[in-house]
Amino acid sequence: MKSLLATLALTTALTAPGLASARQVTLTTNMNAYGGDGAYLAYYVTDASGAYVGSLWMAGGKSKYYEHMSDWYRATGGNTAEINGITGASVGAGRSLEITLDLADALFDAGYTLHIDAAVEDMRDSPNEIAVPLTADGAGTATRGRRYIADFTYDF
Amino acid sequence: MLRVAHRWPGLLAALLLTVLALSGAALSLYPATERLSAPQAGAEQSVADLATRIQAAYPGVEQIRRAPSGRITAYWFEGGQPGAAVIDPATGQGVGSADPNQSQRWLTNLHRSLFLGDGGRLAMAAGAAAMLILSVSGVVLVARRTGGWRAWFAPLRGPLAGRIHVEIARIAVLGLLLSSTTALWMTASTFGLLPEGDSTPVFPAAVSGETGVALNDLALLADTPVTALRDLTFPYPGDATDVFTLKTEQGSGYLDQGTGALLAWADLGGWERVSETIYMLHTGQGAALLGLVLGLMSLGVPAMGVTGAVLWIAGRAGRPRLRGNAPASRAQTVVLVGSEGGTTWGFAATLHKALTEAGQAVHVAPMSGFAPQRYAHADRILVLAATYGDGAAPSSAKGFLDRLAKLAPLPGVPMAVLGFGDRSFPAYCGYAEEVAAAAEAQGWDRLIRFDSVDRQSPQDFARWGRALGTALGIELELAHCPVQPASLPLTLISRRDYGAEVQAPTAILRFALPRVSLWCRLTGRGFARFAPGDLLGVLPEGSDVARFYSLASSRRDGFVEIAVKKHPGGLCSNQLMALEPGDSVPAFLRRNPDFRPDRSAAPLILIGAGTGVGPLAGFVRGNARQRPVYLFFGMRHPESDFLYDAEFAGWQQDGRLTRLVPAVSRAAQPAYVQDALRNEAPEIARLIRNGARVMVCGGREMAAGVCAAMTEMLKPAGLTPAMLKAEGRYAEDVY
DSSP states (O other), rough: HHHHHHHHHTTTTTTTTTSSSSEEEEEEEOOOOSSSBBBBBEEEOOTTTSEEEEEEEEOOOGGGGGGGSSHHHHHHTGGGGGGTTOOOOOBOTTTTTEEEEEGGGGTSSOOOOEEEEEEEESSSSEEEEEEEEEOOOTTTBBBSSSSSEEEEEEEE | HHHHHHHHHHHHHEEEEEEEEHHHHTTTEEEEEEEHSSSSOOOTTTTHHHHHHHHHTOOOOOOEETTTTSSSEEEETTTEEEEEEEOOOTOOOOOOSOOOOOHHHHHHHHHHHHHHHHHHHHHHHHHHHHHHHEEEEEEEHHHHHTSGGGGGOOOOSSSSHHHHHHHHHHHHEEEEEEEHHHHHHHHHHHHOOOOOOOOOOOOOOOOOOOOOGGGGGHHHHHSSBGGGEEEOOOOOOOOOOEEEEEEESEEEEEEEEOOOOEEEEEOOHHHHHHHHHHHHHHHOOOOOHHHHHHHHHHHHHHHHHHHHHHHHHHHHEEEEEOSSSOTTTTEEEEEEEEOOOSSHHHHHHHHHHHHTTOOOOEEEEEEGGHHHHHOOSSSSSEEOOOOOOTTTGGGGTTTTHHHHHSSOOOOOOOOOEEEEEEESTTTTTHHHHHHHHHHHHHHEEEESSEEEEEEOOHHHHHHHHHHHHHHHHOOOOOOOOOOOOOHHHEEEEEEEOGGGGOOEEEEEEEEOOOOOOHHHHTTOGGSSSOOOOOOEEEETTTSOOEEEEEEEEOOTEEEEEEEEEOOOOOOHHHHTTOOOOOEEEEEEOOOOSSOOOOOOOSSSEEEEEEEGGHHHHHHTTTTOOOOEEEEEEESSOTTOTTTTHHHHHHHHHHOOSSEEEEESSSSOOOOHHHHHHHHTHHHHHHHHHHHOOEEEHEEEHHHHOOHHHHHHHHHHGGGOHHHHHHTOOOEEEEE
């Protein structure tokens, strides 16, 4: 377990395409019609103690805005190496984002939590917009966001 | 080169720049309205006080932000529902919606990316770069045109489009330089091309683990005035490891939610301060007045785009096509053209045609393409050079002097220089003279002596052609017919004859207004709009070359009037003098904006002799505002050639004319108009000190005499006619 986490930390992402014990997970995020520009979303995982483990995805390409996803920024120090290769476009109001990743099996039912921080230009910052425990049973269950995200679901 | 750097970015980016400028101008209104509408905090109020009030009103408050405009926004969570409002700092209560303004958001996205994402951002950045290039090249061009940096705001002359273009530019360029530079900086910052200063303090490794400190017990919040606040974020409810995050003008830090202690602090870096200042300068956020000024200046961009395009089209339209232009290497005669607006190309075309018909191989090229090493068979080089502004090179002659100075002269290939200009400018043919002097200094042989053509005079050009023909041993008749607007037949209504007794038959001819097409009326062309001082081109029977007469009436007078003197052997004046009411002549209008009274109320000193009094009488007739006007009128004998004698008395009575001073040359004591001026020297000096403007119309000799007299009279005041000309206060119309 410990060694596996070390591997995960090294690859910075928790995705493991070559890993035998991995499963394909689809993250679906539906946005509210919040009436603003495209939202920046930071997807990352913390362990049972609340410590940052790694990032899954960053929606939004301009690093100068990353500080507004304050929890993620605080955990990573804004280090863009954490999200190398897993960065996409920001997500417009009313749109949805679907990401498919290979996630290590060990991440499920082991006290890990998936967080999404959100921020929109000229609107409030919304750290911890979503905080959902990663469990096999929780797959397919929609979680409501606080401000910008209508609902979030992960599926196997 | 400079003009190319100005023209192409301007033409290519005109549309993009119009979108940028108009959206920018609209956006400049928001910071100002926000500043005015947002309730402002008092200078003494502390962040702790503000936060306490807001927390009382909205217990679930999570974040408080203060915009540079002073607007305070609070964000909270109440019963699982997010809420936000603009806050009145005095009460802590919400007073307005915190939702982003949708029209502002739309304009912002249009302004920075045309709604096209990063591609659009790059396009708009290219627009800003074009604006920067245009501003820099434009500044140099304006300085060159007005005659130096000190003359930045000197009065302008020339076609209206050009004047509008420069008038707007010399005011707006400051804002445009600032806006385009800051825009490029912000784009570079957005794309991560600039280092990002990071002044976020390191998150504390340990906190007290307690919660519930009263906001008033947070010392830093109590000490920080609201006016310095940027952002205050409350700890996440129920998370004892979280902290208060405070951002101010000075920096940012974390405060313990149990003890109120400052856990970490970092000052704002110098780099971030620079970035913030640039953001403020571009958006006007935090500098609303500057924003409004920049917005106003950017409104000039569409107007400059249109006038710039008009200038370009007008410059192109004037250039004729050359048939059978010989290659440089085979030409016997090389004609080099330095043209600004394109009219000199017309003269070059006439020269090309005449020489080609005389059996010569002629190569016509811009002066900027001067390449003597290619002129293998050249026997002579003819340079036709206009002058730009205060003696500068016209656009098609850029770099000529440098090249001339660098390259050795061709042995046995003489050069002749002909200047084109306008005698009403102080630097008449200044550039052409410089070229002639430089060629001589460099050792080029001279084919014929330097000569000049004033105001596209076909006569001047023909005279030079004859001299050239003599030097070449051929008969050369240069019948230059400038590209003329279509003429209309003008029908004579009435004529008044003068001067027969003094051997100077003169007439005031009044023609009916011709019918003007709708298109001309819409565009203000031709006879749709004219004023005294404009020129009437008359095409006499038996010649293609128009003769020009100064108009003595305006469109509003309802007729077209000129004063004509019969010249012995003069083709056109004889035909005009033979006209009877009902007869007509073909004529067209040419504007002469340089010889027109300004719109001020300063006194006007009008000086004219003979038929030169025509436009001056027109100015007096149009002086309904009763501006002080002094007219010095030179004539031969008051009984014979006192033009407008009947009208002048009436105009003096109704206040259009302050004083009329006649100068009679055939009297017991002959006096010319310059003598009359000298007699009134103290009065004239007084008027000029009071801002009077001088306008002279008549023959060349008379104008020279007047100028000499004025030079004497102005000397005690430390002024010269040239200085007045530079200020636009001394205008001449000389023939």
